[in-house]
Amino acid sequence: MEFIFPDGIYSVSVHIYNDLDNWWGIATTEESYIEILSFNGEYIIECTSDDGRIFSGEIFF
Numbered sequence: 001m002e003f004i005f006p007d008g009i010y011s012v013s014v015h016i017y018n019d020l021d022n023w024w025g026i027a028t029t030e031e032s033y034i035e036i037l038s039f040n041g042e043y044i045i046e047c048t049s050d051d052g053r054i055f056s057g058e059i060f061f
Contacts, residue, residue, distance in 0.1 A: 001034055003027045008051070015046045016059065 003012060011028040016036065021043070025034045039061040046056040 001027075001036055003032045003034075003047075005029050005032065009049045011050045012047045015048075016043050018043045 001014075005012075009029075011026060014025045014027060014034065016023045016039070018041065021037070021039060023037055023039075025036065027034045041061060043059050043061065044056065045059045046054060048054050
């Protein structure tokens with residue numbers, strides 16, 4: 001999964017989960033690509049930027 005950062009944001013903490021799986025990772029401007037597990041199905045994704053903003057939604061694999 002790759003992230004594109006707006007000006008002023010240098011990292012995000014990424015949490016992907018559902019009832020069965022739970023995964024955490026960090027993406028930075030220097031390493032914007034993170035390798036995630038082989039998920040299958042519907043998950044919640046929550047990203048918290050280094051300035052404290054939280055973005056969330058559903059993701060399907």
